[in-house]
Amino acid sequence: MTHLWPIAKITFLEGLRSRVFFGLFIVALLLFSSTYTLSYLFPRDVVKVAVDLGLGITSLIGLILTLFLGTQLLAKDLEQRTIHMVLAKAVSRSDYIVGKFAGLAMIIVCSMVVLGGFASVASWTVDRLTADQYGVIHWPIFLLALLMMTLMLMLLASVIFFFSSFASSTFLALGLTLVIYLIGQSVEELKHFLETGAEGVVISPVFLKIVTGAYYIFPNLAAFNFKAQAAHGLAVPLADVVWSFLYGVFYIGVMITSSAWIFRRREFS
Amino acid sequence: MARALVAPSVLAVLIAGHLFFAFQLQSKRVDIVQQSEELRLFPPAAMKLLSLEYRDLVADLIFSRTMSFHGGVLKRGEKLDAPTWQAIYQRLDAVSQLDPYFVDPYYFGQAVLTWDAQMPREANALLDRGRRYRTEDWVMPFFMGFNAFYFLHDKPQGAAYLMEAAQRPRSPPLVGLLAARLSSESSGGETAIAFLQELEAKTDDQVAKEEIRKRIGALRGIWILERAVQDYRGRFGSAPADLSELVKRGVLGELPTDPYGGVFYLNNQGKVWTTSDLRPVT
Numbered sequence: 001m002t003h004l005w006p007i008a009k010i011t012f013l014e015g016l017r018s019r020v021f022f023g024l025f026i027v028a029l030l031l032f033s034s035t036y037t038l039s040y041l042f043p044r045d046v047v048k049v050a051v052d053l054g055l056g057i058t059s060l061i062g063l064i065l066t067l068f069l070g071t072q073l074l075a076k077d078l079e080q081r082t083i084h085m086v087l088a089k090a091v092s093r094s095d096y097i098v099g100k101f102a103g104l105a106m107i108i109v110c111s112m113v114v115l116g117g118f119a120s121v122a123s124w125t126v127d128r129l130t131a132d133q134y135g136v137i138h139w140p141i142f143l144l145a146l147l148m149m150t151l152m153l154m155l156l157a158s159v160i161f162f163f164s165s166f167a168s169s170t171f172l173a174l175g176l177t178l179v180i181y182l183i184g185q186s187v188e189e190l191k192h193f194l195e196t197g198a199e200g201v202v203i204s205p206v207f208l209k210i211v212t213g214a215y216y217i218f219p220n221l222a223a224f225n226f227k228a229q230a231a232h233g234l235a236v237p238l239a240d241v242v243w244s245f246l247y248g249v250f251y252i253g254v255m256i257t258s259s260a261w262i263f264r265r266r267e268f269s
Numbered sequence: 270m271a272r273a274l275v276a277p278s279v280l281a282v283l284i285a286g287h288l289f290f291a292f293q294l295q296s297k298r299v300d301i302v303q304q305s306e307e308l309r310l311f312p313p314a315a316m317k318l319l320s321l322e323y324r325d326l327v328a329d330l331i332f333s334r335t336m337s338f339h340g341g342v343l344k345r346g347e348k349l350d351a352p353t354w355q356a357i358y359q360r361l362d363a364v365s366q367l368d369p370y371f372v373d374p375y376y377f378g379q380a381v382l383t384w385d386a387q388m389p390r391e392a393n394a395l396l397d398r399g400r401r402y403r404t405e406d407w408v409m410p411f412f413m414g415f416n417a418f419y420f421l422h423d424k425p426q427g428a429a430y431l432m433e434a435a436q437r438p439r440s441p442p443l444v445g446l447l448a449a450r451l452s453s454e455s456s457g458g459e460t461a462i463a464f465l466q467e468l469e470a471k472t473d474d475q476v477a478k479e480e481i482r483k484r485i486g487a488l489r490g491i492w493i494l495e496r497a498v499q500d501y502r503g504r505f506g507s508a509p510a511d512l513s514e515l516v517k518r519g520v521l522g523e524l525p526t527d528p529y530g531g532v533f534y535l536n537n538q539g540k541v542w543t544t545s546d547l548r549p550v551t
Contacts, residue, residue, distance in 0.1 A: 041333055045372045049329050056326045185321040193314055225322045232370040 003091040004099045011073055011103025020068050021111070028061045028115055035122040036129075047135030050126035051142065051231040054119030058112070059149050059227070063181070065111055066153045067174060070104055070160035075170040083268065094260035101161055101256055108153050116146040138233035144241065145230040151248040152224035156181060158255035159219070165259040166266065183214065184221035191215050219251050310359060313366040320367065328368035332377075335360040339381065354386040361395055369402040379412045389420035400433075407440035418451060428452035432464055442468070442477035446484055450547055458492035483528040487547055490525035494533055494541040497521045508539050 015021065032054065039050040077083040086096060120142070127137045159180050163173040194208050223244045229236050310331075311319065320327035335357060342349055349357075361374045361382075375396055382392035393413050400409040411434035418427030431448030434440055445468040452461040462485055469481040497515045502508055505518070512533055515521040527533060531545025544550070 041336075042329070042373055044376055048371065052325045052329055056323055059322060182321070186318045189317050193318075222322070227322065228325050228368065228370070231325055234370065 003089075003095045004102065007086075007091070007096060007099025008102035008106065011100050012106045015069050015073060015103065015107040016110075018069060018072065020072070021065065021107075024061050024065050025114065028057060028118060031057045031061075032118045032122040036126055039126050045135055046130050047123070047127050047137060048231045050123045051137060052227070054123040055142075055145055055149070055227045055230060058115045058119045058146065059152075061115055062108070062112055062149060062153050063156070066104075066108060066157050067160070067177060067181075069107060070157045070177070071164065071170045071174045073100060073104060074161065074164040075173075078268075079170075093264045097161065097165070097260040097263050098256060101158065101259075104157050104161075105154050108157060109150060112146060112150040112153070116143075119146075136233070138230060141226065141230040141233060141236060144236065145226040148224040148226050148241075148244060148248075151245065152221055155219055155221070155224075155248050155252050155255075158252040158259070161259045162255045162262075165262040180218060181221065184219045186222075187211070187215050187218055188220050188222040220247070223247060310356075310363060313363045316363060316367060325368050325371075328364045328371055331360055331367070332364045332371070332374050335364070336377065349386070354382070354388060357386070358382060358388060358391045358395070365395060365398045369398050372399070372403065372406070375399040375409060375412070379416075383416055383420055389416045392416055393421075405438055407434045407437035407444065410434040410437070411440070411444055414448070414451075424451050424454060428460075435464075435468060442481065446480065449484060449488065453488050453491065458488045458495070462488050462492065484547060486528040487543060487545070490527055490533060491541045491543065493521075493525055498535070498539070498541065509535070511535055512541070 035050050035053045035057075038053060039046050042049045077086065083096075087093065123137055123142070127135075156177065160173060160177045163176045164170075167173040167176065191211050194203050194211055226236060228234070310316075316327065317324060339357060342353075358378070361378045364371065364374045378392050378395045382388045382395070393416050396409050396413045396416075399406070400413060403409055410430045414427045414430030414434060416427075417423045417430055421427075428448050428451035431444055431451060435442075435445035435448050445465065449461040449465045449468075452458075452464065465481055465485045465488070469478055469485065494512060494515070497520050498508060498512075501515060501518070501520050504520070509515055509518075512524060512535055516524060524533065527543045527545050529543065529545035529547060530550035531543040533541055533543050536542050
């Protein structure tokens with residue numbers, strides 16, 4: 001366990017030096033600066049649109065960042081064979097995985113603080129410059145949405161680690177994670193749609209069973225989406241937050257433990 | 270020397286060619302771009318799935334495109350036909366399904382679907398979602414009540430929506446008075462009176478309270494007289510020629526007075542109304 005912190009620290013610094021990181025921040029800044037103009041295209045719900053844009057841009061950039069840095073950080077060590085050097089230094093493979101993940105999680109937190117800061121400033125500016133009848137920002141829910149978004153990205157990072165632990169190529173891990181993201185965002189809605197049914201549509205019970213199965217296997221990423229609540233200032237029951245949070249933490253735990261377990265059995269050429 | 274000119278001249282020819290084709294392409298694509306203004310729409314259930322975690326942003330986008338499509342048509346001075354109005358309605362409906370709390374599509378629908386499109390039923394179907402989700406917003410049932418009353422000529426339904434609007438927070442007292450007026454014109458005055466009494470109890474503003482009390486007085490007068498007229502019919506087999514007969518033949522002790530300063534009378538349909546028309550007589 002003693003090697004955990006140095007690995008995390010190195011991963012964190014390595015990530016910060018990545019060019020992807022700064023490129024994306026510049027894109028984010030440009031997007032955030034459009035918030036003011038775009039939200040004023042709407043007649044009434046100006047602040048709502050500003051919050052939609054702020055949180056939407058944050059989660060989109062955060063997502064790209066997590067996908068790229070996540071796959072890059074592990075793949076680099078494997079492809080450049082630096083992993084042999086690290087593992088030769090009596091660092092256990094589980095320490096390596098957990099340390100790497102901790103480093104990536106720190107990067108995600110840092111990026112979300114910066115991106116969330118940008119989003120807050122952009123939304124706050126719109127809020128200040130408009131009368132209250134065009135909406136107000138509900139800061140506690142806004143911050144909650146950012147926090148849950150961060151947890152969702154960490155969960156996705158743990159899925160990347162899981163796939164990277166056995167996939168032979170970076171692209172495979174990236175592709176699989178992307179598929180998980182798409183399923184994770186829509187599985188809850190799909191399950192709900194199939195259960196409630198639509199008029200004139202016959203749903204095969206086998207398909208419903210498959211989707212229900214998928215719901216329990218794949219991460220339900222919609223559970224971390226509090227953007228609509230933040231935009232409209234809707235009440236968020238404390239239980240919802242607690243369950244989503246614990247669900248996220250345990251899913252990450254399962255993913256990282258399995259990654260470490262698979263990684264320990266992997267043979268390096 | 271000649272070789273040095275090859276690259277620039279080839280480039281010049283290519284740029285000229287590019288400009289030529291760019292203009293050609295642009296003129297060819299005008300139709301395509303205009304067609305895409307009509308925006309093919311996925312069914313809302315599919316859009317909910319496809320928009321992933323960006324459902325609110327997709328709602329914003331579809332709404333702003335609908336607005337600019339409508340604006341473009343207005344600017345060109347074109348008239349919209351029924352299928353296009355239907356498409357606009359479907360778009361607003363999809364937006365409100367993606368983000369049912371978003372207020373703009375409801376206001377936009379109220380503005381264009383009723384007056385311009387002559388689609389008050391669709392406007393109310395749209396607003397009904399707003400009414401169910403935006404439970405603190407009195408404007409949603411207020412619009413619905415107005416549409417029911419003014420466009421659909423359904424006074425009882427209109428009154429019911431206005432009463433709902435009046436019971437929501439921050440609704441102006443005027444809404445309650447309007448609801449009571451519609452209700453007393455359409456159904457029995459009892460509903461209107463009961464509703465106004467509740468409203469009076471909830472109102473803090475003294476001027477508004479006084480106004481509500483006046484209306485309760487007038488409506489109670491109408492209600493007493495209507496019951497007396499019914500009683501008269503039962504006893505003498507026909508309606509009285511005018512209200513003073515009620516006192517003459519002993520059905521009522523005395524005629525109630527209208528707090529607005531008007532006089533109660535029997536109108537052509539045999540209903541009791543007042544010369545003040547429930548407004549202060551000056």
